[in-house]
Amino acid sequence: MKLVIDESRCKGCNLCVLVCPYGIFREGTELNSRGVVSPVLDRPERCTNCRLQALYGRMLCGVCHMICPDQAIAWVEERPFEPHRVEVEF
Amino acid sequence: MIAPDWFREDRLPHIYCTGCGNGTVLNCTLAAVEEMGWERSETAFISGIGCSSRAPGYILADSLHTTHGRALAFATGVKMAKPDLNVVVFTGDGDLAAIGGNHFIHACRRNVDMTVVCMNNQIYGMTGGQGSPTTPLGAISTTTPYGASEPAFDLAELAVAAGANYVARWTSYHVKELTRAVTTGMQTPGLAFIEVRTQCPTNYGRHNKLRSVPAMIEHLRSHAMLVEKRDRLAREGRPIPEGTFTVGELVRRNRPAMGVKQ
Numbered sequence: 001m002k003l004v005i006d007e008s009r010c011k012g013c014n015l016c017v018l019v020c021p022y023g024i025f026r027e028g029t030e031l032n033s034r035g036v037v038s039p040v041l042d043r044p045e046r047c048t049n050c051r052l053q054a055l056y057g058r059m060l061c062g063v064c065h066m067i068c069p070d071q072a073i074a075w076v077e078e079r080p081f082e083p084h085r086v087e088v089e090f
Numbered sequence: 091m092i093a094p095d096w097f098r099e100d101r102l103p104h105i106y107c108t109g110c111g112n113g114t115v116l117n118c119t120l121a122a123v124e125e126m127g128w129e130r131s132e133t134a135f136i137s138g139i140g141c142s143s144r145a146p147g148y149i150l151a152d153s154l155h156t157t158h159g160r161a162l163a164f165a166t167g168v169k170m171a172k173p174d175l176n177v178v179v180f181t182g183d184g185d186l187a188a189i190g191g192n193h194f195i196h197a198c199r200r201n202v203d204m205t206v207v208c209m210n211n212q213i214y215g216m217t218g219g220q221g222s223p224t225t226p227l228g229a230i231s232t233t234t235p236y237g238a239s240e241p242a243f244d245l246a247e248l249a250v251a252a253g254a255n256y257v258a259r260w261t262s263y264h265v266k267e268l269t270r271a272v273t274t275g276m277q278t279p280g281l282a283f284i285e286v287r288t289q290c291p292t293n294y295g296r297h298n299k300l301r302s303v304p305a306m307i308e309h310l311r312s313h314a315m316l317v318e319k320r321d322r323l324a325r326e327g328r329p330i331p332e333g334t335f336t337v338g339e340l341v342r343r344n345r346p347a348m349g350v351k352q
Binding site: 008009011012013014015017018019063065066067068069070071074 | 091092097102103104106107108109110111112113114117118121262263265266269303304307308
């Protein structure tokens with residue numbers, strides 16, 4: 001599963017930045033095509049829901065999904081063999 | 091999106107301002123509805139006038155957008171005509187406490203079987219930030235430029251006193267607890283009243299030094315006190331901090347209810 005922000009709905013309130021326990025959402029700096037500064041994702045593969053939702057068969061954390069007033073946060077299925085940016089933390 | 095079957099996706103994005111808590115409450119209520127497993131044809135959403143009352147317009151089910159303050163009166167009518175319907179009322183503080191105050195206490199007294207979700211943003215948000223009956227003492231609004239001088243209504247305690255079967259209060263920060271409370275309210279026969287303190291950064295926060303959305307949420311979070319903690323403090327004789335409000339389940343009881351599904 002992959003975490004995505006729907007840019008056509010996000011109004012840039014940054015509530016997800018406040019609630020995410022992993023700090024995946026970061027305040028954005030650039031305006032998008034609708035004139036909204038929507039948050040950016042910082043290593044979204046750390047999200048527990050991305051990794052384990054299929055294994056457990058239910059929503060795991062999902063607080064950002066729940067608190068988003070604009071219904072802009074969702075998890076979508078990845079296409080097979082989608083490239084990942086792998087970062088090793090020391 | 092939390093309950094894709096229940097949203098009118100073509101209506102989104104909704105009209106609420108950036109960071110408005112009403113969208114969160116809508117998410118939590120629909121998550122609770124989905125958890126209850128209600129059929130779309132057996133559910134009706136009813137609302138009055140105000141920001142919060144726009145919510146049923148984004149839900150794919152039967153809805154009534156009624157006159158100001160009369161949402162509960164219309165909902166009582168719906169429930170009496172068709173007791174098999176599951177009735178959910180979305181209302182705001184200006185709608186429920188100010189113009190519809192009498193309908194509110196009498197719906198609680200009659201204990202009509204429905205779920206009332208009150209999005210209390212402590213101001214008349216849609217009309218430009220006038221002071222409402224729930225504006226806290228000292229808060230600046232466009233009609234109270236020197237600070238509100240009247241004490242505020244405590245809606246949840248009012249519902250307890252008027253006789254509702256289930257009363258809870260949460261904030262739009264406590265999403266999981268709120269969803270659980272709404273689900274419990276839907277399961278309880280009789281009137282379930284859930285007051286949700288929401289943030290209104292545009293018309294409340296802007297005048298009260300809480301301009302950003304995280305600042306308003308932090309204010310809500312830090313001023314919420316669990317009922318259990320309040321009771322413990324009162325038992326130990328310690329002072330209850332100024333400006334806090336209680337959150338949690340205030341009452342759950344089994345008074346005779348009206349219009350319960352057979």
